Amino acid sequence: MAHIDFWYAIGSTYSYLTIMRLPDLAAAEGLDIIWRPFDVRHVMTHQNNIPFKDKPVKAAYMWRDIERRAEGYGLPHAHLPAPYPLKHFALANRLAVLGMRQGWGVAYTRAAYRLWFLAGHPPGEEPNNTEALEAAGVDPLKAVAEAESAKIGKALQVETDLAMDLGVFGAPSFVVDGEVFWGDDRLEDAISWLHNGRVTLPQA
Amino acid sequence: MAHIDFWYAIGSTYSYLTIMRLPDLAAAEGLDIIWRPFDVRHVMTHQNNIPFKDKPVKAAYMWRDIERRAEGYGLPHAHLPAPYPLKHFALANRLAVLGMRQGWGVAYTRAAYRLWFLAGHPPGEEPNNTEALEAAGVDPLKAVAEAESAKIGKALQVETDLAMDLGVFGAPSFVVDGEVFWGDDRLEDAISWLHNGRVTLPQA
Numbered sequence: 001m002a003h004i005d006f007w008y009a010i011g012s013t014y015s016y017l018t019i020m021r022l023p024d025l026a027a028a029e030g031l032d033i034i035w036r037p038f039d040v041r042h043v044m045t046h047q048n049n050i051p052f053k054d055k056p057v058k059a060a061y062m063w064r065d066i067e068r069r070a071e072g073y074g075l076p077h078a079h080l081p082a083p084y085p086l087k088h089f090a091l092a093n094r095l096a097v098l099g100m101r102q103g104w105g106v107a108y109t110r111a112a113y114r115l116w117f118l119a120g121h122p123p124g125e126e127p128n129n130t131e132a133l134e135a136a137g138v139d140p141l142k143a144v145a146e147a148e149s150a151k152i153g154k155a156l157q158v159e160t161d162l163a164m165d166l167g168v169f170g171a172p173s174f175v176v177d178g179e180v181f182w183g184d185d186r187l188e189d190a191i192s193w194l195h196n197g198r199v200t201l202p203q204a
Numbered sequence: 205m206a207h208i209d210f211w212y213a214i215g216s217t218y219s220y221l222t223i224m225r226l227p228d229l230a231a232a233e234g235l236d237i238i239w240r241p242f243d244v245r246h247v248m249t250h251q252n253n254i255p256f257k258d259k260p261v262k263a264a265y266m267w268r269d270i271e272r273r274a275e276g277y278g279l280p281h282a283h284l285p286a287p288y289p290l291k292h293f294a295l296a297n298r299l300a301v302l303g304m305r306q307g308w309g310v311a312y313t314r315a316a317y318r319l320w321f322l323a324g325h326p327p328g329e330e331p332n333n334t335e336a337l338e339a340a341g342v343d344p345l346k347a348v349a350e351a352e353s354a355k356i357g358k359a360l361q362v363e364t365d366l367a368m369d370l371g372v373f374g375a376p377s378f379v380v381d382g383e384v385f386w387g388d389d390r391l392e393d394a395i396s397w398l399h400n401g402r403v404t405l406p407q408a
Contacts, residue, residue: 028408029408049259055251055252055253057251057371057373061384064384065385065390068383068393068403069403069405071403072393072402072404072405073407074407169261169262179272182265185389186269189272192276193272198272199273201277202392203225204229204232
């Protein structure tokens with residue numbers, strides 16, 4: 001079955017919108033979505049593409065844009081700006097990779113983002129780790145220990161290398177049949193590509 | 205009447221999409237749009253916000269994204285990538301400012317973009333200047349001489365300072381009731397804000 005690869009990193013701000021709205025949208029449209037956490041920080045540093053650091057006007061706009069669009073999608077009211085950037089980005093994404101292997105990755109990711117954007121508790125540290133992992137139905141101490149293993153670190157690197165090979169340079173991104181779509185605002189373009197092999201947009 | 209300020213710069217790639225689709229959309233929806241050319245390069249340099257320079261992966265994506273979306277909007281097939289960045293950015297935007305004062309600015313802007321994206325002739329130099337100005341119904345030599353005056357240079361600076369004061373940091377941007385919307389893909393959000401005071405988006 002044709003599918004959409006959803007490349008994201010816990011720590012990406014706009015990924016909040018996708019992570020919150022994607023499950024309902026996928027169910028409504030019968031979409032097969034593969035959630036693929038990767039180290040977007042590594043990619044962006046490597047490509048000299050740092051979107052918000054030392055850019056206060058653009059960063060302020062980003063939060064306002066997310067706030068307006070979250071309301072537009074009917075998502076719960078977020079307390080913005082959320083703590084950013086994440087201090088424990090690496091562990092959060094190692095947990096996501098581990099969770100995708102063990103079947104609880106989507107539940108963990110969504111719980112971690114809810115705690116981050118709605119309660120102000122950043123992922124990758126306490127109390128987010130314990131609360132999000134318990135919400136996903138796993139033992140926090142065991143999961144963190146496994147996530148910190150060399151094996152999971154390597155798995156995150158492999159996914160990150162693959163994302164770069166595909167042309168992914170930011171998060172969230174969607175890849176369909178080799179076409180890259182970047183940004184929560186391109187999710188509909190990706191779905192259109194999946195169904196029709198082209199982007200369809202409203203015309204005047 | 206409530207209106208949308210459309211801030212753009214000739215030289216902005218994504219502005220192509222807006223410039224091509226905006227007149228039909230404004231007519232269909234009865235929108236009052238004020239076209240405001242500004243020196244986005246000055247703003248971006250000032251804010252250390254350089255989106256595509258030395259970022260080949262992101263730049264390649266940008267062209268592909270514009271190509272897909274242009275097709276999605278039903279626009280004429282563009283020959284991409286178009287020559288970028290513009291060598292004569294300043295003159296192109298001085299001409300746009302002059303034209304807005306004299307009533308031919310929208311026609312000039314659209315003709316200059318068509319020549320740039322469809323025929324590969326960059327704005328601000330020949331043959332774009334002569335062809336776009338003639339298409340807008342003005343004498344090219346006279347218009348270029350006026351555009352190069354200190355008065356028009358100052359007018360462009362004043363508009364650019366105002367854009368920055370409003371929180372505009374990139375092009376295209378739309379400002380409605382003090383709310384800034386950045387990107388061709390936020391035009392519908394701006395229209396929604398104009399009509400409803402909020403952004404409305406499709407929900408699953």
